[in-house]
Amino acid sequence: MLTGNYWKYGLALGAGVALGAIGAVLLSRNGVAVKKSFASLLSHGLDVKEKAAEIMETAKENIDDLAAEAKHAREQRRKARGQSS
Secondary structure, eight states: OHHHHHHHHHHHHHHHHHHHHHHHHHHHTTOHHHHHHHHHHHHHHHHHHHHHHHHHHHHHHHHHHHHHHHHHHHHHHHHHHTOOO
């Protein structure tokens, strides 16, 4: 079972290395158009990263709010039963 995961991750790593090598070769040839394309691609990637970070922050805040509400509800139940925390 783990062997399948190793293959999947190995292939993904290999593809990443190959794409990185191709990118390095293209950049080393000093193509202005290629550099502009890569810069544009990276700027869009940074936009996606920023949006994902905003989504994760919102999710974290929501989870923290739910946890605080759950603690409050638990304390209220304990008080109603006459127990202390």
